[in-house]
Amino acid sequence: MAFVELPGELLSCILLFLDFRDVLRCRGVCTRLKDAVDGDVHMQYKIELAAVGMEDGPYSALNVSQRLAMLKERHDAWNTLSWRSHEDIPAPKNCPFFQEFHGGVFARQENDRTLYFSQLPSHIRGIGKAEWTVDIGVRFDVFGTDPAQDLLVIVQDVEEEDACWIKTSGDHLAVLWSSRDNDDEEFVAQLVVWNWKTGITILHVMGDNINSFVFLTPSYILLLANHHSIHIDSIAFTPCLIVLDLQQTPRPSEPIFLTELGYLCAFSYPVLDVESTIPSMTLRADLGPGCTHSPSVAVPFSVSRNDRLLVVTLEVLHRRPDMTTLLSFIPSSTLLSLIETLPPSGRRGHSFAWQEWGPAGSRFHSASSRFSTDGSCYDYVNGAAFAQHFQIPSYHSRLIIELYDFNQLACRRMHSSVGKRAGAETDRSMVVTEPTVLVGPGRHIFEQEVTTSCPYIRRQVVLFDQKNDFIALLLGEDSLILVSNSYVYAAASGSSVRMEIPPRGVAKESSIRCMRQGRVQDYQCIIRP
Numbered sequence: 001m002a003f004v005e006l007p008g009e010l011l012s013c014i015l016l017f018l019d020f021r022d023v024l025r026c027r028g029v030c031t032r033l034k035d036a037v038d039g040d041v042h043m044q045y046k047i048e049l050a051a052v053g054m055e056d057g058p059y060s061a062l063n064v065s066q067r068l069a070m071l072k073e074r075h076d077a078w079n080t081l082s083w084r085s086h087e088d089i090p091a092p093k094n095c096p097f098f099q100e101f102h103g104g105v106f107a108r109q110e111n112d113r114t115l116y117f118s119q120l121p122s123h124i125r126g127i128g129k130a131e132w133t134v135d136i137g138v139r140f141d142v143f144g145t146d147p148a149q150d151l152l153v154i155v156q157d158v159e160e161e162d163a164c165w166i167k168t169s170g171d172h173l174a175v176l177w178s179s180r181d182n183d184d185e186e187f188v189a190q191l192v193v194w195n196w197k198t199g200i201t202i203l204h205v206m207g208d209n210i211n212s213f214v215f216l217t218p219s220y221i222l223l224l225a226n227h228h229s230i231h232i233d234s235i236a237f238t239p240c241l242i243v244l245d246l247q248q249t250p251r252p253s254e255p256i257f258l259t260e261l262g263y264l265c266a267f268s269y270p271v272l273d274v275e276s277t278i279p280s281m282t283l284r285a286d287l288g289p290g291c292t293h294s295p296s297v298a299v300p301f302s303v304s305r306n307d308r309l310l311v312v313t314l315e316v317l318h319r320r321p322d323m324t325t326l327l328s329f330i331p332s333s334t335l336l337s338l339i340e341t342l343p344p345s346g347r348r349g350h351s352f353a354w355q356e357w358g359p360a361g362s363r364f365h366s367a368s369s370r371f372s373t374d375g376s377c378y379d380y381v382n383g384a385a386f387a388q389h390f391q392i393p394s395y396h397s398r399l400i401i402e403l404y405d406f407n408q409l410a411c412r413r414m415h416s417s418v419g420k421r422a423g424a425e426t427d428r429s430m431v432v433t434e435p436t437v438l439v440g441p442g443r444h445i446f447e448q449e450v451t452t453s454c455p456y457i458r459r460q461v462v463l464f465d466q467k468n469d470f471i472a473l474l475l476g477e478d479s480l481i482l483v484s485n486s487y488v489y490a491a492a493s494g495s496s497v498r499m500e501i502p503p504r505g506v507a508k509e510s511s512i513r514c515m516r517q518g519r520v521q522d523y524q525c526i527i528r529p
Contacts (some may be wrong), residue, residue: 004032012040019322020050041065049070049301053384053407059298062126065386067300074124074478079204080428081401081461083480084123101379101474102287103147104292112139115152123479125299144168146287167217168287171195172202176213190255193221193246203249207258209237214285214310216332219246220339223257224283224312239281239314240351241267243339248348265342265350267335268355269328270413270446273318280315286381303383303477308332308405311381313367316445323440325367329386331406331454334361342478363406363454366413366442366484383407387475389449389482391466399466402481405457414457 004012015023015036026035037043045068049055052075077083099108104127106118112135121129140154144166153173158164163178173196176185178189189210191205209225216222223242243264272278278483285308312328338352367388380387384407391399404496405411414431435453438445474481 004030006034008039009035011409012043015040015453016042016046018116018424020047023047035438037268041068042387045071050218051409051413053304053307053410054301054363055304056308057299059302060297060300062300068125070124070300072134077124078403079459080405086245094285098142099379099474100143100145101479102145103143103474104297104299104457104477105147105294105478106474106476107143107145110141111135112141114304115143119297120476120479123368125301125478127297127478142166147374150294153196156482167213167215168196170217171197172215172218174203174213174215174221176210178210191223193223201252202246203244203245204252204255205258205261206401208257211281212283214283216243220244221246222310222335223258224281226278231495239269239277239278239312241283241296241312241335243267243335260349261265265339265352266336266355267352270354270448270450271373273444273447276316276445278314279323280313283314283382284307284311284313286383297529299415300449307384307407309381309384309386310335311386316442318441318445320441321366322441324445326438326442326445327365327367327386328367328455329363329404329406329454330361331384333408336453358450359452361454362452363456364436364438364442364452366438378471379476382475387480388472388485389470397465399470399482401461401463403459403475405459407457408455409468411455413458415455429457431455431457 004011011033014308015033016025017025023043026033037047045056045064046383047384048071052071056067059370062070077202085310099106101107104122106120108116110116110133115134115136117132117134119127121127134152134155138154139155139512140156141153141158142164145151145152146153146168147170151168153166153168155164155166155175156175159179161179162220165176167176168220172193172373174191174193176189178187188206188208190206191203191210191213192201194201203221205262211224213221213223215422221244223244224239225242226237226239242258244261248264250262278330286303297444305420308331310330310332312330314326314328316326318327334357338357344349355471386404386406387401391401411433414429415433432457433453435451437443437449437451443449470482472483474483489526
């Protein structure tokens with residue numbers, strides 16, 4: 001019996017084991033397979049999940065038909081930026097301005113020893129609202145959360161002029177410190193990675209130009225630095241992205257300088273103009289690849305962890321006193337696809353030139369004047385999407401919110417459905433395929449003209465009669481959170497919230513404490529340049 005002669009139910013069961021791309025290839029083979037795919041709700045759900053950048057939730061009790069209906073409803077809500085409700089929540093006076101928004105849970109400091117948590121509701125995905133506070137019992141300055149693992153990380157005694165960032169990915173806990181060297185007053189950064197369940201140190205690297213990092217995969221760390229940081233004799237301060245393989249790095253007995261550490265590969269940006277300098281640059285992405293909702297929420301589906309958006313922010317000075325802020329958007333698949341071309345046991349330290357990855361695999365934009373690079377509020381990335389807002393100075397009552405979606409499958413689907421012309425538009429959404437050429441203050445930043453063309457979907461909504469001056473925008477799976485000096489206003493496909501944010505507080509030598517299900521693990525981290 002030929003494969004296509006099998007009963008339809010059996011055909012569908014077999015095809016379900018395939019990747020969605022293979023399912024679509026089979027669909028184009030013949031009418032019999034096309035009918036098997038189109039007529040099976042499990043197949044349609046599998047394809048639709050990939051098309052909108054989501055993955056199935058393993059703990060939900062809903063059947064596939066219900067999940068598919070919810071998935072389409074959620075996509076329609078985000079595609080038109082239509083939310084069902086909003087909520088204003090005042091925050092306590094004089095609470096520190098430090099907050100996170102991961103896995104549908106908004107977290108902020110109430111004071112120097114208490115955290116406030118709010119699980120924001122979603123009418124579409126059936127997530128209920130919940131609020132709670134946690135008294136840590138000790139003073140702390142910085143915290144990080146991973147709702148999927150019921151994990152809370154706090155850092156104590158961070159000095160006022162220092163900076164600290166926390167990232168998690170499965171068993172890995174990574175902390176980046178940036179502190180001032182007492183000898184020459186220069187800032188020195190140190191990145192430490194532990195297995196937080198065993199306390200074993202996996203990596204301890206230091207350098208004077210490690211600006212920020214993310215987990216590219218559970219075993220790859222992506223650093224934002226410059227060529228001077230990895231080539232000790234180099235004087236090139238051109239930015240680059242450095243990939244460290246945690247499975248190949250030697251277990252440290254003491255800190256290793258980045259210039260002495262073998263790295264897997266690097267991705268170079270265009271060469272800067274001789275009169276351009278970058279005082280500040282940051283790398284942001286959604287929380288680590290393993291992060292999702294807590295199993296107790298039992299979501300029917302969640303944002304895919306396979307392809308995330310990386311956002312590099314470059315603050316550049318060029319022949320003028322004003323700063324120009326550039327945003328570089330990079331789908332993680334752009335970098336991972338090139339990493340896969342490296343020989344398994346080949347030479348380490350390979351460098352990919354800008355022309356190999358940047359023009360077609362990324363997109364440059366100038367940031368809006370209201371874009372915040374403040375490390376205390378940087379959750380403007382979720383999955384493959386980015387959010388920003390701006391208020392026109394002469395029209396403070398009008399607030400514009402923009403979302404950029406770099407899910408490449410969604411871009412191709414939308415582009416084919418609305419026509420082959422670049423920038424084709426439907427309602428509030430537009431697929432952008434026209435190349436971006438830096439103009440205005442950004443056109444002379446690099447040595448040569450820079451053109452980027454990675455497709456994306458731009459969605460925009462205009463809110464009127466907004467009297468508050470919003471200073472930040474946070475993006476979640478179901479909610480948008482707008483932060484003002486007096487309130488936080490959150491809105492989305494399922495809900496919205498607003499909270500008062502008073503000025504940020506500070507405190508002073510660093511230790512880390514991990515807490516999970518009542519179990520506490522301490523790591524005393526004495527960081528010295």
